[in-house]
Amino acid sequence: MKKPALTAVLVTFAVTATALFLLLAALAGPAVARPDSPAITATPSVTPEATPPYTDPFSATLKIAADRSLVAFGEELLVTIDLEVVEGCQYPVLELTLYQDGEDGALFAYIDPSTAVVNVPGSFPYTYRLQAIRSGAVSLRAQTYGERNCNDFWNWHYLSTSALPITVSGEASPTYLPLIAGE
DSSP states (O other), X not given: OOHHHHHHHHHHHHHXXXXXXXXXXXXXXXXXXXXXXXXXXXXXOOOOOOOOOOOOOOOEEEEXXXXXXXXXXXXXXXXXXXXXXXXXXXXXXXXXXXXXXXXXXXXXXXXXXXXXXXXXXXXXSEEEXXXXXXOEEEEEEEEEEEEEBSSSOOEXXXXXXXXXXXXXXXOOOOOOOHHHHTO
């Protein structure tokens, strides 16, 4: 055996023996430690904590109110839509829609604004002015479409109101036109 190979084997043996001794000393702890040396203690490990489920901080309420629930044929009705958003959150509305739900179909004509859908309605409360054009019963319902953000992320969001029942009474009286009647 050559001298450099023997040296390499002896160095490897010495390093392995030293490492084994240090490992045993660490495992034995204070039993083999000198009285004036500090005791070897285990390093505390961090225990993982369960991540609480995400709760969305966004909260908003869309409200609908009419100036009355019984309207005579031909009269106007004011419907006010209001929006309340929890403090610390934003909800810019891109679209506001006032629906007329019922078996009798639409009973009101949109006067101001002239359509059911309003793009970027601006500030709330927002008021629709409607005119009764047929008799029957209908439920008015509002819906907004916008983006919500509570300093976390932006995402599209719809809000809807509950139904508001409205009744329209009476009918249009026929208009007498003598020229057409042949008189």
